[in-house]
Amino acid sequence: MDPAVSSTDAFGSLSLEHSSTVDRVADELRRAVFEGELESGTPLREVALAESLGVSRPTLREALALLVAEGLATREPNRGVSVARPDPESVRDVSTARTVLETAGMRNWPHASEGAREAVRRALGDYERAVAQGASYQELNQRHLVIHLSLVGLTGSPRLVSMAESIVAELRLALAQIDRVRRNARDQAGSHHHLLDLLEAGDIDAAVAELGEHLHGAEDAIIERLDLG
Amino acid sequence: MDPAVSSTDAFGSLSLEHSSTVDRVADELRRAVFEGELESGTPLREVALAESLGVSRPTLREALALLVAEGLATREPNRGVSVARPDPESVRDVSTARTVLETAGMRNWPHASEGAREAVRRALGDYERAVAQGASYQELNQRHLVIHLSLVGLTGSPRLVSMAESIVAELRLALAQIDRVRRNARDQAGSHHHLLDLLEAGDIDAAVAELGEHLHGAEDAIIERLDLG
DNA sequence: CGACGATGATTGTCAGACAATCTGACAACG
DNA sequence: CGTTGTCAGATTGTCTGACAATCATCGTCG
Numbered sequence: 001m002d003p004a005v006s007s008t009d010a011f012g013s014l015s016l017e018h019s020s021t022v023d024r025v026a027d028e029l030r031r032a033v034f035e036g037e038l039e040s041g042t043p044l045r046e047v048a049l050a051e052s053l054g055v056s057r058p059t060l061r062e063a064l065a066l067l068v069a070e071g072l073a074t075r076e077p078n079r080g081v082s083v084a085r086p087d088p089e090s091v092r093d094v095s096t097a098r099t100v101l102e103t104a105g106m107r108n109w110p111h112a113s114e115g116a117r118e119a120v121r122r123a124l125g126d127y128e129r130a131v132a133q134g135a136s137y138q139e140l141n142q143r144h145l146v147i148h149l150s151l152v153g154l155t156g157s158p159r160l161v162s163m164a165e166s167i168v169a170e171l172r173l174a175l176a177q178i179d180r181v182r183r184n185a186r187d188q189a190g191s192h193h194h195l196l197d198l199l200e201a202g203d204i205d206a207a208v209a210e211l212g213e214h215l216h217g218a219e220d221a222i223i224e225r226l227d228l229g
Numbered sequence: 230m231d232p233a234v235s236s237t238d239a240f241g242s243l244s245l246e247h248s249s250t251v252d253r254v255a256d257e258l259r260r261a262v263f264e265g266e267l268e269s270g271t272p273l274r275e276v277a278l279a280e281s282l283g284v285s286r287p288t289l290r291e292a293l294a295l296l297v298a299e300g301l302a303t304r305e306p307n308r309g310v311s312v313a314r315p316d317p318e319s320v321r322d323v324s325t326a327r328t329v330l331e332t333a334g335m336r337n338w339p340h341a342s343e344g345a346r347e348a349v350r351r352a353l354g355d356y357e358r359a360v361a362q363g364a365s366y367q368e369l370n371q372r373h374l375v376i377h378l379s380l381v382g383l384t385g386s387p388r389l390v391s392m393a394e395s396i397v398a399e400l401r402l403a404l405a406q407i408d409r410v411r412r413n414a415r416d417q418a419g420s421h422h423h424l425l426d427l428l429e430a431g432d433i434d435a436a437v438a439e440l441g442e443h444l445h446g447a448e449d450a451i452i453e454r455l456d457l458g
Numbered sequence: 459c460g461a462c463g464a465t466g467a468t469t470g471t472c473a474g475a476c477a478a479t480c481t482g483a484c485a486a487c488g
Numbered sequence: 489c490g491t492t493g494t495c496a497g498a499t500t501g502t503c504t505g506a507c508a509a510t511c512a513t514c515g516t517c518g
Contacts, residue, residue, distance in 0.1 A: 020306065021502070046469070056503045058287045061470095065291055069298045077249065078469060078510050097388045100333040159326045163392045250471070275500070285472045290501090307479050307500060 025053055025063035030169070033072055033083060036176040043082040044073065071170050086174040088223045094170050095219035098148070101164045102215070103208050105154035109199050112154040123150040124196055131189050141175060147192055151211075178225045254282055254292035259398070262301055262312060265405040272311040273302065300399050315403040317452045323399050324448035327377070330393045331444070332437050334383035338428050341383040352379040353425055360418050370404060376421055380440075400451075407454045 019027075032038050050060040064081050067073040075081040109117065127143040135143075145168050152164040191214055198207035248256070261267050279289040293310045296302040304310045338346065356372040364372075374397050381393040420443055427436035 043468095045467095058290075059502060061287075062291060062294055065294055066298070069295070080469060093386050093388050096384065096386045097392075100384060100386070100389060101329070104329040104333065155325065155329060157322050157325045157329070159322050159396065160329060163326075167388065272499095274498095288471065309500060 021055055021059050022062045022066070025055055025060060026066045028053065029063060029067055030072065033067075034172050034176050038083050040083045040085045040173070040177045043080055046080065070166055072173055084170070084173060086170065086177060086226065088226060090170070091174055091222050091226065092219060094167050094174075095215055097167050098164070098171070099212060099215050101155075101160055101167070102148055102151040102211060104160070105151040106199060106207055106211060107204060108154050108156070109204060109207075110202070113156060116150075116154050116156060119153055120147070120150040120196065120199075123147040124192055127192065128189050141172070144188060144192075145172065174222055174226065178222065250284055250288050251291045251295070254284055254289060255295045257282065258292060258296055259301065262296075263401050263405050267312050269312045269314045269402070269406045272309055275309065299395055301402055313399070313402060315399065315406060315455065317455060319399070320403055320451050320455065321448060323396050323403075324444055326396050327393070327400070328441060328444050330384075330389055330396070331377055331380040331440060333389070334380040335428060335436055335440060336433060337383050337385070338433060338436075339431070342385060345379075345383045345385060348382055349376070349379040349425065349428075352376040353421055356421065357418050370401070373417060373421075374401065403451055403455065407451065 029038075029044075038044075044064060046057050046060055046064070050057045053060065064073065064075075068075050068081055072084055073081045074084050105112075123143070123146045127140070127147055130139055130143050149161065149164055149168060152161050155161075191210070195207050195210055195214075198204070198210065258267075258273075267273075273293060275286050275289055275293070279286045282289065293302065293304075297304050297310060301313055302310050303313050334341075352372070352375045356369070356376055359368055359372050378390065378393055378397060381390050384390075420439070424436050424439055424443075427433070427439065
């Protein structure tokens with residue numbers, strides 16, 4: 001993730017990856033959740049996890065607190081924390097929140113910075129390239145979500161983007177639980193490309209409408225799979 | 230160990246204060262920050278604070294992590310946690326994020342639940358009543374922010390509301406640092422009442438426009454005071 | 459057959475300790 | 489005189505170990 005080695009100047013490659021132990025533990029837990037290694041609802045026992053990760057219990061507890069704050073896990077008093085269990089209601093909520101944030105970004109398309117617009121184009125390009133190369137559906141999922149994040153980036157607000165990231169994380173959790181959701185990637189690529197075309201053409205209302213349909217469809221698909229899980 | 234349980238009446242304090250120690254510590258810290266007791270930038274030394282609050286260091290650390298996650302404090306590696314220092318850029322960002330969330334709520338006015346609409350009316354009523362009674366400007370601030378939160382509530386999305394709460398918290402921090410910002414309360418009451426009237430009349434575009442102006446004005450006022458602070 | 463109490467497991471919290479790092483100052487050196 | 493090296497104090501990051509409170513389980517007893 002940090003290939004920043006190709007710098008020519010004297011001190012170019014000073015990445016100084018000073019991530020604290022807590023951060024590393026939290027990263028590892030997120031990865032495990034997204035990868036589906038931890039089923040939703042499984043309790044995260046502190047002693048066992050701490051031992052397994054080679055850290056002390058207080059350190060692990062701080063990492064767990066982070067996960068809880070992000071909505072990836074839930075804590076019940078005196079019963080510890082366990083991997084969040086996405087229910088239809090929360091999926092619906094995530095979807096409406098997503099819609100609000102991404103719509104706001106799209107409506108700001110004309111006034112957005114050129115960099116933000118370029119980020120959208122790039123995200124879409126990366127996605128289409130991945131589709132063409134038949135990448136793993138995990139990578140496709142990832143790149144697909146990056147597109148949507150870039151839409152929020154059109155607002156130019158770091159805080160809104162970080163909120164969107166948190167929401168997308170919850171979505172990733174839900175997707176990981178379903179795992180077999182392998183929707184038609186080509187279809188998605190076409191729909192997203194159409195979205196960008198509408199934006200570039202200045203027909204924002206149409207783009208917003210299409211986004212709404214897209215998100216609503218995704219919401220229904222997830223909930224459906226969730227119910228029969 | 231907890232002598233604060235001196236309830237006199239039989240079951241008078243049914244507060245079900247099931248908040249963990251960490252939560253209580255975090256609450257106390259937030260209060261201190263909002264009250265302006267802790268100037269922005271002051272380092273929160275762990276041992277001293279833990280001793281002063283009568284809790285252990287790990288417990289305090291968890292509370293500090295919460296504050297940092299909420300944006301009320303910042304952590305620099307190996308240098309500890311200190312009260313966040315709101316700079317113009319972040320105030321601007323908070324303001325645009327606020328605008329997005331509240332605008333989304335207002336646009337949803339016609340489709341919002343009756344309860345959500347009623348919450349807006351109630352928040353405004355409480356505010357006007359407080360103004361009429363000449364309440365402390367802290368209470369006015371508080372009630373004023375509740376109005377804006379209720380606007381976000383029109384989206385019907387708990388996640389968006391909790392995001393707005395986090396953002397409002399940052400705003401409260403900035404306000405606490407300025408402290409002398411005592412803008413004309415009556416003027417605000419009038420402007421907000423006008424907003425609600427527009428919504429009830431169905432003229433949402435006008436309401437959104439007015440909100441935009443209102444928030445932009447607030448943003449400028451805060452930044453100006455911040456600069457000369 | 460169901461209510462009840464003992465037992466073990468797990469969390470919430472604490473105390474104490476250690477190495478790593480930062481800060482600041484002071485001495486050594488060119 | 490400015491730069492560099494070194495050191496003591498302070499503070500954080502992390503660990504170990506421990507304890508009480510609470511929860512879950514299950515066998516026992518009425």
